[in-house]
Amino acid sequence: MDNTRSEVLRYAAFTDSGKGGNPAGVVLDARSLSETDMLAIAREVGYSETAFVLPTLEPSEFQVRYFSPKSEVAFCGHATVAAAVALAERDGPGARDFTTLAGLVTVNAVADERGVTATLTSPATRTRPVEESVLSATLAAIGWREEDLDPMYPPHVAFAGNDHLVLGVARLATLAGLDYDFDQLSALMEREQWTTVHMFWAEQDGVFHVRNAFPPGGVVEDPATGAAAAAFGGYLRSLGLVTIPARLTLLQGTHMGSPSRLIVDIDAHTDSVRVTGSASRMPL
Incomplete structure (x- = not known):
């Protein structure tokens, strides 16, 4: 080396x-x-x-x-x-x-003057419904019930370079109280080849609170997940759940004490999604 x-x-x-x-x-x-x-x-x-x-x-x-x-x-x-x-x-x-x-x-x-921001254009996005048996197993691992989910947002597996399970919840308190079985969810995600479980609550048009379970990365939760943000944008576009063109703000990491902001831009004439964020050098 x-x-x-x-x-x-x-x-x-x-x-x-x-x-x-x-x-x-x-x-x-x-x-x-x-x-x-x-x-x-x-x-x-x-x-x-x-x-x-x-x-x-x-x-x-x-x-x-x-x-x-x-x-x-x-x-x-x-x-x-x-x-x-x-x-x-x-x-x-x-x-x-x-x-x-x-x-x-x-x-x-x-x-x-504020520093450097970067906008990535994702690989082409796609999405598909999650199987009922797999959804039931996921909810059991997370400790949620089907009635905790927001019926406006169907559970799907969304892709933008990796697969992410997308789950919308009806109440912010449900998202805030997330406490899942790490080993159980990790085994399920390994079997299904998901990178994260992208869980969100819609605050208002264009603003979402987000949490991402990330056992494949060896951590309980990811404070900011650009690939999942792109997949989520593609999911919303494919299911007609957002008016195009759209700019979304995803607020993530708050419950970890590491607040993060991801800007997602969705257009009609491309299969990709743009995700923008800033980055700053960390001290050694």
Whole structure:
């Protein structure tokens, strides 16, 4: 392992007014690292994801791989934003193409007096209803009943690079009181190949309170989940649950003491969804 190339930068992504956010590790030049090296670094860092950037011959094109402490994942939104901001701070703002295991992700970084924000354009989204037996097993693991769900939002498995179970609840108190069986939900998610369970409450038009269970990443909950935000936007568009074009605000991480803000833009003429957030360097 080349330690001169494997320096890990630490960023909080999707911060809210400079606070909170979701920590991600970023290695800006991972060309000398093997998969074993990457996994070992991700475990040592201990965040839900670390992004490993592999520069190409084109200055605006990169291969990016994402590792949780447990395994490689195809795509991670908050680590993508962190990597884009890190590259912008080093090389200047602008658009960059990230080739990921989930496909091409374009990220545009913009700098102003408040810092750097990045907008990722997700892989194409899709969604499908969840099977009743799988939904029942999920609710048993979470400790919810079907009547806790908001009938306006059908339970679905939504995709934007990874699969996420999407569950809307009728009351904020239900979301606030989340206390699930980690082992039970983890086994179910491994079987179904879900990355997170995206649970939300609709406060008003365009504003949602969100929590994401993330056992596959080795953590109980994720404070900000860009990939799930993109999948959620695609879900709302596919089911006609939002007027297009739409801009959504997702408030996540509040119940963890790490408030995060994700901006989701949904258009009619593309299968992708744009997710915007800020990121700030964390002290060592």
